Amino acid sequence: MSLPGNRKDMSDTSVTRGPAGPAESWAALLTPRLVQFAAVARHEHITRAARELAVPQSTLSRAMARLEEDLGVALLARRGRAVSLTPAGRSFARAVRRALEEVERAAEQVRADTDPAAGKVAFGFLHTMGPETVPALIREFRRDHPRVRFALVQSYGEDMIERMRAGELDLCLTSPIPDAPDVVTRRLDEQRLRLVVPEGHRLAGRRRIRLAEAAEEAFVMLEPAYGLRTLTERLCREAGFQPRVAFEGEEAETLRGLVAAGLGVALLPPPTVPRPGVSELTVTAPRTARDIGVAWMAGGGPDPAPVAAFKKFLLGRRGNVLPAHP
Structure with missing residues (x-):
């Protein structure tokens, strides 16, 4: 098949045109005509596609010829105003359809993310x-x-x-x-912190306590990167002692479980629901809050x-x- 103009036969699939240099890309070169090609591929008819796109038929025909020229590949087999996709055209149409659908999804997503009602x-x-x-x-x-x-x-x-x-x-x-x-x-x-001790602990029957009274206890704490760990160490220093760390963890409820198992005491925020096996004491001095x-x-x-x-x-x-x- 020979397309209009001074071009080589499109059955030779080598690229006759393309990006001229680093400042130009295939995306920049082809994007303006992809929606047009998708419509032509969908209808396999230039007139119907032109009517859908609200452009003159001659404009659409020239755009398709230029697209093929830029790619150096025959995408359409023409039979008057009707067209059919070549094998290369079918492959390109699938890729174009996916690309346009992705653009549609991205546009809807960015609109939703900035919509006060749906972001x-x-x-x-x-x-x-x-x-x-x-x-x-x-x-x-x-x-x-x-x-x-x-x-x-x-x-x-x-x-x-x-x-x-x-x-x-x-x-x-x-x-x-x-x-x-x-x-x-x-x-x-x-948020106030409480001293959590195991049931049966020597302090478990108390409701209030000074933190200094736990100076000899082993503590279970969050790992050093956590803010609650830093705060616990500072409060213990204010109470006059350096806490002895027996176990470290990454989650407060895990520490509460370690306390329930008798492995130490801990300064923790209040639990979501009461945890069996522990007593939670209000600390009167220093003021334990975050x-x-x-x-x-x-x-x-x-x-x-x-x-x-x-x-x-x-x-x-x-x-x-x-x-x-x-």
């Missing part, structure tokens, strides 16, 4: 906030924003800050509240609408972020 929030929080605090917050937020979706990440403070810097998180609920020039923070609440705050990156420009809405919701819950515990 997405990438939200990080501490493991101890997972069982109770975060589900309650999201449930309340979604009463007024039912179509907002969440990508949830449970981790420790330093990791969440790094994920925000990498663009993986929009904001996070964390403790301790970070102090970094590129991070904006707001204090939201305070600040809970929300953090996001500074200087990032306006927030997407769903992120702005959730941030406003959290800031409006100051002093009422955490569930009440007896």
Whole structure:
């Protein structure tokens, strides 16, 4: 088959044209005509495709001839105004269809992510906030924003800050509240910590205790990267002793289980539900509490609408972020 113009026979599939150099790419060269080709491939008729696209038939015919010229491959076998796809044309049509469908999905996704009624929030929080605090917050937020979706990440403070810097998180609920020039923070609440001891322990019958009274105990703690570990060590120093660490873990309820097994004591936030096998004591001195705050990156420009809405919701819950515990 010989196509119009001074071109070689398209049965020779070597490329006669193509990107002229580094400044030009196949995508830049071909993209404007892909939707047109997809319509022609779907109808296998120039006139019907032109009618669908609302362009003159002659314009569409020239566009298809130029597409074939650029590729150096015959895509269409012409029979008047009707056309059929060559084997190369069928293969190219499948790839074009997939590419256009992916563009459609990407466009819908980015629109949804910036739609205040249907966007997405990438939200990080501490493991101890997972069982109770975060589900309650999201449930309340979604009463007024039912179509907002969440990508949830449970981790420790330093990791969440790094994920925000990498663009993986929009904001996070964390403790301790970070102090970094590129991070904006707001204090939201305070959470009291309790000394957790095994049932039958010498201190188990007490309701209140000074932390110094546990100076000789073995402690189970979170690993050193966790903010609660740093806080526990600081509170013990304030009480006049260096804690002896018997076991380390990554999750507060695991530590509570180790305490129940008689392997040590721990300073922990209140449990979601009472844990058998342990007694939880109020510490009167020093004051054992941790600040809970929300953090996001500074200087990032306006927030997407769903992120702005959730941030406003959290800031409006100051002093009422955490569930009440007896």
